[in-house]
Amino acid sequence: MNIFVCVKRVPDTESKIRIDHSSNRIIEEGLNFVLSPYDEYAVEEALRIRESEGGKVTVFSVGPDVALATLKKALAMGADEAVLIKDVLPEAYDGLRVAKIFARVFEQKYPEFDLLLFGKQAMGSDNAQVPAMVAELLGLPQVNVVTKLEIEGNSATAHREIEGASEIVTLPLPAVLSAQKGLNEPRYETLKGIMMAKRKEIPVISLADLGFGADELSPQMDLVKMESPPPREAGQVIEVEPEEAARKLVDFLHNEAKVI
Amino acid sequence: MILVYIEVRDGKVKKSSLETLSEGKRRADELGLDTAAVLVGHGLKGLDSGIFPYGASKVYLLENALLSHYSPSGFAAALAVLVQEAGPEIILFSATSMGKDLAPRLAARLGVSLASDCTGTAVVEGKLEVKRPIYAGKAFVTFRLAASPQLVTLRPNVFSLLEPSEAAGETLIKEVVIPEDDVKDVVSEVAREEGAALDVTEAEIVVSGGRGLKGPENFDLLKDLSALLPHSAVGASRSAVDAGWIDHQHQVGQTGKTVSPNLYLAVGLSGAIQHLAGMSSSKYIVAVNKDADAPIFKVADFGVVGDLFQIVPYLKEELKKVLAE
Numbered sequence: 001m002n003i004f005v006c007v008k009r010v011p012d013t014e015s016k017i018r019i020d021h022s023s024n025r026i027i028e029e030g031l032n033f034v035l036s037p038y039d040e041y042a043v044e045e046a047l048r049i050r051e052s053e054g055g056k057v058t059v060f061s062v063g064p065d066v067a068l069a070t071l072k073k074a075l076a077m078g079a080d081e082a083v084l085i086k087d088v089l090p091e092a093y094d095g096l097r098v099a100k101i102f103a104r105v106f107e108q109k110y111p112e113f114d115l116l117l118f119g120k121q122a123m124g125s126d127n128a129q130v131p132a133m134v135a136e137l138l139g140l141p142q143v144n145v146v147t148k149l150e151i152e153g154n155s156a157t158a159h160r161e162i163e164g165a166s167e168i169v170t171l172p173l174p175a176v177l178s179a180q181k182g183l184n185e186p187r188y189e190t191l192k193g194i195m196m197a198k199r200k201e202i203p204v205i206s207l208a209d210l211g212f213g214a215d216e217l218s219p220q221m222d223l224v225k226m227e228s229p230p231p232r233e234a235g236q237v238i239e240v241e242p243e244e245a246a247r248k249l250v251d252f253l254h255n256e257a258k259v260i
Numbered sequence: 261m262i263l264v265y266i267e268v269r270d271g272k273v274k275k276s277s278l279e280t281l282s283e284g285k286r287r288a289d290e291l292g293l294d295t296a297a298v299l300v301g302h303g304l305k306g307l308d309s310g311i312f313p314y315g316a317s318k319v320y321l322l323e324n325a326l327l328s329h330y331s332p333s334g335f336a337a338a339l340a341v342l343v344q345e346a347g348p349e350i351i352l353f354s355a356t357s358m359g360k361d362l363a364p365r366l367a368a369r370l371g372v373s374l375a376s377d378c379t380g381t382a383v384v385e386g387k388l389e390v391k392r393p394i395y396a397g398k399a400f401v402t403f404r405l406a407a408s409p410q411l412v413t414l415r416p417n418v419f420s421l422l423e424p425s426e427a428a429g430e431t432l433i434k435e436v437v438i439p440e441d442d443v444k445d446v447v448s449e450v451a452r453e454e455g456a457a458l459d460v461t462e463a464e465i466v467v468s469g470g471r472g473l474k475g476p477e478n479f480d481l482l483k484d485l486s487a488l489l490p491h492s493a494v495g496a497s498r499s500a501v502d503a504g505w506i507d508h509q510h511q512v513g514q515t516g517k518t519v520s521p522n523l524y525l526a527v528g529l530s531g532a533i534q535h536l537a538g539m540s541s542s543k544y545i546v547a548v549n550k551d552a553d554a555p556i557f558k559v560a561d562f563g564v565v566g567d568l569f570q571i572v573p574y575l576k577e578e579l580k581k582v583l584a585e
Contacts, residue, residue, distance in 0.1 A: 013514040013534040017398040026399065037515050093394065093401060095364060096373045123514065124395050127376045129364035132332060136368035141445035142332055144361050147508075159451070161509065162357035163459035167330070168449040175445070181515055182508040220373040224389060225402040232540055237563035239552065245564045246574030249546060252562045254582045257544040259465065259523040260489065 001055030003046040003115045007039040008122040009070035024226040035073045038119025041179035044186040047078045056080045062087050075197035076189035084204045092219040095129025103137035104210045118178040120145045135176035143169045144178040262288040263348035266297045276354040276416035278314045283419040284352045285315025290383040300335045302328035308431045313424035321433045326443045334443035336365035338436045355413035363413045372407035396514040396537035458493045465523045468495030472528020476505035513538035528568045531556030
């Protein structure tokens with residue numbers, strides 16, 4: 001089983017996001033970057049499939065040189081190979097652009113795979129677009145937001161989380177799947193894994209290597225404005241006997257907020 | 261034309277699709293465009309009548325026996341056929357599980373970018389602008405989409421429904437032809453989660469708990485409250501989910517769901533930054549917590565400092581009284 005996992009370097013979830021309004025970008029200084037949490041589930045699932053079915057796990061990331069650290073993390077978890085597709089454009093929140101790059105990589109450089117795994121969305125851009133777009137561009141079937149996965153020979157059965165239920169889909173391989181929390185419990189890196197990852201050569205592909213022209217990957221989304229959320233003002237806080245507290249709370253809900 | 265995808269679940273049109281249609285109609289009026297709706301599946305006849313009152317002047321029913329169950333590749337192929345024919349300027353989806361799955365597939369098929377999970381739309385200088393949260397709501401970006409058609413998904417529970425009108429419109433039933441090879445990811449079965457009628461993203465009221473509940477059994481307190489409150493669902497913090505007290509489906513925050521209900525009732529939940537990101541766009545936030553310094557009180561419209569185990573039973577009684585009125 002040849003398994004590919006696409007991962008992204010993102011600010012961790014504890015990050016306070018500050019904005020540079022002159023460039024309409026977030027200020028990266030002081031942020032702690034990690035392997036996107038949903039991608040960790042995808043890497044873990046790939047390792048588990050390799051352990052039961054045999055095969056090889058290769059991780060791919062589109063990003064600047066510092067994304068090598070993200071790929072090293074996946075290698076330290078146990079992935080066999082990693083590939084960086086070097087892209088220095090700052091985050092454009094345009095999923096199609098990234099999907100086109102991945103699709104070209106797999107068409108031209110790495111056409112042999114059985115499973116193409118992603119996290120259900122990258123933390124931050126929160127688009128949840130790239131897996132479905134890559135699937136379409138490669139003409140493959142897809143299941144997103146997967147909480148359970150079984151591989152049997154040349155097909156997979158996936159449970160996909162929807163509102164208050166799960167959809168069950170059986171599909172032929174190769175296929176695109178994206179991981180949701182609950183799929184598994186990602187392992188920690190081992191010391192041995194970290195040492196191996198350090199020594200591992202990571203090939204770097206440039207956008208020019210993929211034959212993209214200068215304008216071909218210009219974002220199609222014009223960012224007009226980036227802003228902080230409207231601040232919420234703290235309301236009244238009371239500390240009284242439980243019975244009175246409950247009465248006042250319900251009075252607020254009923255007479256002021258009018259939500260019940 | 262603004263074309264709005266209408267989702268059908270269990271033989272019914274989803275409310276969030278009608279919210280999306282309503283918003284589409286408002287923008288279409290400003291842009292001087294028509295509004296049309298499209299449904300995909302098999303045996304859709306009769307579903308059109310409930311759609312006209314929310315602003316569609318045309319309803320397309322795209323029929324194909326291969327599409328009696330959802331398949332992202334099949335549904336995208338069918339929609340692409342209509343887009344070629346009808347040439348809409350803008351296509352809207354509700355950012356439900358299905359919308360988030362289907363819209364990017366269609367976008368790639370059409371070769372256009374997509375603005376996902378938007379919480380605001382406006383027409384500025386004759387162009388559509390959309391606003392969407394990033395970093396789970398820690399920041400917002402406003403976009404104009406350069407490609408045509410402009411594809412957008414709108415977050416459920418954010419956009420108001422139009423006052424239903426008496427207007428009727430035209431129904432066009434189309435047998436779409438799609439290659440059988442395009443339909444390899446068909447849903448074979450839907451397994452319902454027991455007792456979870458409403459998802460947190462769809463609920464008007466979310467009753468949410470955290471570590472302060474002290475154990476899985478105490479989520480029953482919140483389930484009882486939720487049972488009293490119409491259109492409500494039970495939410496949870498990451499720490500409660502990671503402790504195994506409640507299923508991940510209920511998690512609100514940056515590794516869970518982002519919600520914007522009318523009321524978010526946070527019980528025994530401190531309000532970590534990644535949690536606040538997922539719920540601070542709620543219309544009203546009310547919190548019960550024993551720690552007066554909990555960050556949740558900084559965003560709450562009304563806060564009660566105290567022991568939830570003492571307060572919630574009274575809260576239940578008070579709610580019963582008010583709801584009985």
